[in-house]
Every structure is written in C-alpha cells, then in structure tokens.
Amino acid sequence: MEDDVTIREQNFHSQVREYIVCFLLFAVLYIVSYCIISQYKRKSDDQEDEDAIVNRISMYLCTFTLAVSGGAVLLLPFSIISNEILLSLPKNYYIQWLNGSLIHGLWNLVSLFSNLSLFVLMPFAYFFLESEGFAGSKKGIKARVLETFVMLFLLGLLILGIVWVASALIDNDAASMESLYDLWEFYLPYLYSCISLMGGLLLLMCTPVGLSRMFTVMGQLLVKPTILEDLDEQIYCIQLQEEALERRLNGTTSNSYLHGNSQHHLHKELDSVRNQRHKLERRKKASAWEKNLLYPIVMLILLAGTTISVLLVALNIVYLLVDETAMPKGSTERDIGNASLSTFGVAQAVVEIILMFYLLVSSVVGFYSLRIFQELTPRKDDTNMTTIIGCCVSILVLSSALPVMSRTLGITRFDLLGDFGRFNWLGNFYIVLSYNLLFAVVTTLCLVRKFTSAVREELLKALGLDKLNLSTSTTDAESGKHVVNGHQKTL
DSSP, X not given: OHHHHHHHHHHHHHHHHHHHHHHHHHHHHHHHHHHHHHHHBOGGGGOSSHHHHHHHHHHHHHHHHHHHHHHHHHHHHHHHHHHHHHHHOTTOGGGTTOOHHHHHHHHHHHHHHXXXXXXXXXXXXXXXXXXXXXXXXXOSHHXXXXXXXXXXXXXXXXXXXXXXXXXXHHOOSHHHHXXXXXXXXXXXXXXXXXXXXXXXXXXXXXXXXXXXXXXXXXXXXXXXXXXXXXXXXXXHHHHHXXXXXXXHHHHHHHOTTSOHHHHHHHHHHHHHHHHHHHHHHHHHHSOHHIIIIIHHHHHHHHHHHHHHHHHHHHHHHHHHHHOGGGSOOEEOOOOOXXXXXXXXXXXXXXXXXXXXXXXXXXXXXXXXXXXGGGGGOOOTTOBOHHHHHHHHHHHHHHXXXXXHHHHHTTSOOOOEEGGGGGOGGGGOHHHHHHHHHHHHHHHHHHHHHHHHHHHHHHHHHHHTGGGGOOSSEEEOTTTOOEEETTHHHHO
C-alpha cells in the first residue's frame, strides 16, 4: 500500500514539475515575442477607444502565436540537447526533471497550440479586427465579437467541407468512408498534415532563395574590402549629387504651384543619396581587420553552412535509395537518453542544431525576399495589425514545418515525436525523395547563379566598366549603390 502511495506521489510531483517547466518556458517565449511585436507595431494604434481595445486583443493573440512559433523552432534542438545531456550525465540529480515524458509533453503541447493558433486564434484576430457588427445591430465590442464568431463558424464549415470532399475523393474504401465522420481522430490530424505539407513546400521555395540571399544581406550589414575602388571619389560624387538635389528641392519649395508629388519624390531621392553617403563614409572609417578579415570570415562561414547542408541532403538521398530506415517516421517511445542519434556525439549534435537555425533564418530571409510576400515585410514602429497577423501566420507555418523538413532532409536523425510524426505524407517514399532532390537541385542552382552574377558585377566594378551604362540612373541591388550619370555636367 505504501509503495502505491509513493508511486502516486512521484507521478504527481513529476506532473507538477513538467507543468511548471512548460509554463516557465512558454512565459519566456511570450515575453520575448511581445517585445518583438512591440518594436514593429504602429504606435498610432495606441489611442484609447474601441479600435484600440480590438488592436490590443489582436496583439495578445499574435504574441501567443509567435511564442508558439518559437516553441516549434526550439523543439528539435531542445530534444537533441536533452538526449546528449542525459547520455553524458545519466545519474545527475539536478537534471532528473529532463526526461522523456517532458519532451513528449512539449511536442504535444506545441502541436496542440499550433492547431489552435492556426485554425482559431489567428482567424479570430483577423475577423475581429475587420468586423464592425451586423447591420442594424448596436455598435460595440459585443457586436464585433458576435460577427467574428459567426464568420469563424462559417469558415470552419467551409474548411471541413473541403477536407471531407478531398478525403472522400482520395480514399474511397470502406474504412476511409467510416473515418470521415470522426472529427477529432481524422479531421484535425488530416488537416494539420495538409498544412504541414504546405509549410514544407513553402520552406522548399523559400530556403534555397534565402541561402543565396544571405550573402547579400550579410554584405549589406558588414563592410566589404576595398579592392580597386576610390572611396574619396565616390563620396565626392555623392556629395555633389546631394547638393544638386537640395538646390532642386529649395527651388520647388519656393514655387508653390508645383505638385506635392514632385517634392515627395525629391525628398525620397535625397534620403536615398544621404544613406548611400553614410554607407560610403562608414566603409572609409572601418578598420582594416573589419574590412579585410571579418567580411571574408563571415562569407566563408555562410558558404560552409550552405555546402554542408547540400552535402547532407545529397547523402540522405543515397540513404533513401539503399536503406528504408532513412525514411522520416514518428516515435511513440518515451525513452530519451538511451542512445545517441549522432555518429560523432555532441559535436555532430551541435552542428545539426546550428544548421537548423541557419536554415530557419535563411527561410525567413527567403520568404520576405519573394516578390509575392514582400508586402508582409514588417517596418519598425509602422506595421499595422493586419500585416502583423499575416507575418505571425507565415512564421507559424514555417516554424511548424521546420522539424519535419530537418528530419526529411536528413539534417538530423532524431525521430519526430507526438503528432508531428503522424503526418500521412511522411510515409510516401516518392514525396520524400522528390523533396530531397528538389531542395538539392534548387539550392545548387541558386548558389551558382548568385556567385556567377556577383563575380561578374565585381569584375565590372573593378575595371570601371559599370560606368558605361547609358541610362540616367542605375541601381545596384547587391551593394545598394545608386549612380547617376551626367549629373556632373548638369552641375
């Protein structure tokens, strides 16, 4: 009897400990997410009225969604680190809270909250933000909430109807027809499996673009080495151009009959020229180690990370062709820390985690680099709530698909836990193989195109042939430099 009581007490304390750890982790993610959204949220939305209350509620829901996205990103790294720690320190008293039950609980919670955010909270936030109340009803928060719930109900019926028809067309056997009426065990896993496949395809589209775009982004943040360039001459030309724009702007200000769009265009062009002058002055003032050492090291790190990722994917393709155990699969076992899934132990685990974060950053950069998603790019202190909702949904889809993509591409051998391992398409050999082949081919093509065009442009700049352009103005997208030909004659 005493043994039964002791076991029940241990289980109770373990459950309480897991709840506390999960709550603390989510609280940290929520605070970080709130700070991030506050940096981009438009400050003019802070007035105290009905719209302000709606914006505040939508912001809290967006913060929750972004925190869930952060949890989805950290799932695999946290699980891999926990597995290696338990292998290294199996008897340590202070890490007994780090067990398989906690890891599985985190995976299930992230899966549950991802479904909740994607199918309930974010649609509610959007409809609540756009609602005004039904015609003829009394205006206020209650009327907007009522309209929002009606819209959610209709949207839910539409989505369930589409999934019902699609599943009936795909699987028309007797067992599948019976499962059509099972909402919890069939609809939600099937729907989330479709969303995960869409997220995987979005990552497949964004990540190769982001891997090539990362070199441009880092080149804009760092100071490039000065090779066969006269910075003093470039600064002098930019200063002359700035003075000419200031004189034209003063002239248009004195002439009140000129259209306001002309002044706005001149102000915008003047700000662009000043930014270019500041960049050139920063390059001139940069130290020798920053120009000649830091920039090459960062570029080599990016090149090494991209090369290792492509090589791992190519190796995974070979494994898929010769070994069926290389297929991604889910795991229901709660034992963590029994065996290392990395051939080289902790070192390989650290490399895998770094590659996962690198792929995530690259996918986000590639997402906002695509022309179709550029309107969702957040601007500091000037982003409306509708754009923030779109950003949170996009990041949630990318983050939720990251563990699946990392396992599908062979970046890690850690099995997917919880509902993440129940996706139907993970067991299809042709889908997984095609995914790996497309990622390797598209990433290689993007990198080849990137480096060949970059080398060509740098050679033209070094030889001075880029100034032979006959157009009135040319913008170099890679370096951000704006050259206006013929201005010196005008001056």
